[in-house]
Amino acid sequence: MIYDLIVIGGGAAGILSAIGAAISYKEQGKPYKIVLLEKNEKLGKKLFITGKGRCNITNACDIEDFFMAVKSNPKFLYSAVYTFSNDSIVELIEKYGTRTKIERGGRVFPVSDHSSDVIKALDKALKDYDIEVRLNTNVKSLIVNDAVISGVRLDNKEALSAKSVVLATGGYSYQSTGSTGDGYRFAKEVGHSVTSLNPSLVPFQTEGDIAARMMGLSLRNVSFKLYNDKKKVYDEQGELLFTHFGLSGPLVLTASTLLDSRLRKAMNEGKLKGVIDLKPALDEKQLDSRLLRDLDKNHNKAFKNSLNDLLPSKMIPVIVELSGIDSEKKSSMVTKEERHNLLKLLKGLDFKITSTRGFEEAIITKGGVNVKEIDPSTMESKLIKGLYFSGELIDLDAVTGGYNLQIAWSTGYLAGYSSAFS
Ligand SMILES: Cc1cc2nc3c(=O)[nH]c(=O)nc-3n(C[C@H](O)[C@H](O)[C@H](O)COP(=O)(O)OP(=O)(O)OC[C@H]3O[C@@H](n4cnc5c(N)ncnc54)[C@H](O)[C@@H]3O)c2cc1C
Structure with a gap:
């Protein structure tokens, strides 16, 4: 037949x-x-x-x-x-x-x-x-x-x-x-x-334990940028997820579809960076006013307790540590320079991308x-x-x-x- x-x-x-x-x-x-x-x-x-x-x-x-x-x-x-x-x-x-x-x-x-x-x-x-x-x-x-x-x-x-x-x-x-x-x-x-x-439509592994410390935290309305050295190759707003190995969620999966041979090479050379803007709806001036207001409202409290209105609780200890500001310092004592560093961090939390996850976690090839x-x-x-x-x-x-x-x-x-x- x-x-x-x-x-x-x-x-x-x-x-x-x-x-x-x-x-x-x-x-x-x-x-x-x-x-x-x-x-x-x-x-x-x-x-x-x-x-x-x-x-x-x-x-x-x-x-x-x-x-x-x-x-x-x-x-x-x-x-x-x-x-x-x-x-x-x-x-x-x-x-x-x-x-x-x-x-x-x-x-x-x-x-x-x-x-x-x-x-x-x-x-x-x-x-x-x-x-x-x-x-x-x-x-x-x-x-x-x-x-x-x-x-x-x-x-x-x-x-x-x-x-x-x-x-x-x-x-x-x-x-x-x-x-x-x-x-x-x-x-x-x-x-x-x-x-x-x-593997494509796949999460990213990142250097260090910053992502892992926020494992399970899903952020909506953040922006995610991908840099090949200094060149921005991706910039979108949406949802992102921290995992035990790095970054996932729709923004990251979409970014992974851009990884052609050139960007993979950059990734292998340690030149690929993911940057999260935690407050994309606010420009630097607006965010600074917001920080001033929150610090003022909590002026008698320790700095570590002043960010509850601004950030999810799982993220606060990480941001406090990365900001370099003494967590026990009174909010009223945070200097302009420290506030500026905090602002830069909130607008650009960056991660070195070391690799993607494997085929077993990739939506497509x-x-x-x-x-x-x-x-x-x-x-x-x-x-x-x-x-x-x-x-x-x-x-x-x-x-x-x-x-x-x-x-x-x-x-x-x-x-x-x-x-x-x-
Ligand atoms: C978790 C996940 C979620 C997804 N969600 C979506 C979504 O919601 N929307 C969307 O658009 N895309 C989604 N995708 C992508 C989409 O599923 C695939 O792109 C699509 O299924 C590809 O279809 P295909 O028929 O080419 O291959 P497949 O669906 O992989 O089918 C191939 C088939 O061939 C059979 N086969 C292989 N080798 C042999 C052989 N030697 N002899 C006999 N049979 C063989 C396999 O058993 C398999 O059944 C998702 C993918 C994953 C992994």
């Missing part, structure tokens, strides 16, 4: 590849045989944990804004996103019974707040389109003859034949979900190049199969006829907000859809 299409990987990209191909065959009025191979015991293990279990399906932004959120190779995505957009995935999921809602920042979630409902809808679609799903099926290698794909070999040595194969094996992060990087190996074995792989070797209008390999790529396996990544899943839906759909013409 020869399948029209074998899809390797039952995550977001793979499921959409299978559905996209089925839609294409139906439109052409042709019968089809499509199989989706997944090595886990169920589909969508990573999908299940997305958005803290709520699944931020996509972002309801304008398409042009979508490309701004993509950090690597946004132009490569034009055809894929215009073929299958954020509206298309919402329409598909709603058609199969899962209603969606839009939250802050255009983030789209299922109304139920359960990622399992997204998976349920996709499962229904797979059944509706008569797609064969084989679970517990681990692909070991691709079968290629004279630069044409002819099938795949499983780890039990069984060979499956097909006219086309879509690789949708995902990236290298959260490997417990099944994304163990097999697709990078398959791609290399048939002659593709893979750009350097790094930066790097992947080289886009120069893939036709962006079909997702077909330029080297091997009938081989298609989709999802996180490709050298594509974006910031948080539903964009990474949209990359998987769009490239998956286009890969499957196009395969039906080969």
Whole structure:
């Protein structure tokens, strides 16, 4: 038996590849045989944990804004996103019974707040389109003859034949979900190049114990800047979290998507610095008046007891120590110079970034199969006829907000859809 299409990987990209191909065959009025191979015991293990279990399906932004959120190779995505957009995935999921809602920042979630409902809808679609799903099926290698794909070999040595194969094996992060990087190996074995792989949307490790001493403290409405030596490369306002190893939270995760080879080099040389402005809404003059007022209000108390209105309690001992002001000194005795130093600290609490955390804590993998070797209008390999790529396996990544899943839906759909013409 020869399948029209074998899809390797039952995550977001793979499921959409299978559905996209089925839609294409139906439109052409042709019968089809499509199989989706997944090595886990169920589909969508990573999908299940997305958005803290709520699944931020996509972002309801304008398409042009979508490309701004993509950090690597946004132009490569034009055809894929215009073929299958954020509206298309919402329409598909709603058609199969899962209603969606839009939250802050255009983030789209299922109304139920359960990622399992997204998976349920996709499962229904797979059944509706008569797609064969084989679970517990681990692909070991691709079968290629004279630069044409002819099938795949499983780890039990069984060979499956097909006219086309879509690789949708995902990236290298959260490997417990099944994304163990097999697709990078398959791609290399048939002659593709893979750009350097790094964890992204990932927390930062910082030097010293300052962050650890504030572990668990989450700050809203602070600004976070990233400096390569003296050059500012990132400046955003939002939420940040201190952890036992350093810095995390949305601001930090987004900053981590900027780490290209140049910034990684700077980080390894100890030149990368994260600076937190704890009071971005106040300029220096306004903050100085505020400090004067607080010190005055607490003039009889020890300095360490004068910052309760200004800072969260977990942060006070740290700031007091870093300010160099005697913690027992009466607030009324704090000098202008000391107040100035305190102000500088509040506007620029800095951390040397020593490394990122590893793949096991990274939301996505930066790097992947080289886009120069893939036709962006079909997702077909330029080297091997009938081989298609989709999802996180490709050298594509974006910031948080539903964009990474949209990359998987769009490239998956286009890969499957196009395969039906080969
Ligand atoms: C904790 C976390 C939260 C996230 N939250 C969001 C979010 O809310 N919104 C968002 O847009 N993005 C989110 N992401 C990113 C998003 O989940 C991924 O970008 C997306 O799932 C990638 O889809 P994919 O189909 O390419 O890969 P995957 O979802 O990783 O799927 C790949 C599949 O291939 C299978 N596979 C691998 N090798 C083989 C093989 N040899 N044989 C058979 N099967 C194989 C794997 O088991 C896996 O099921 C999150 C990621 C993480 C880790």
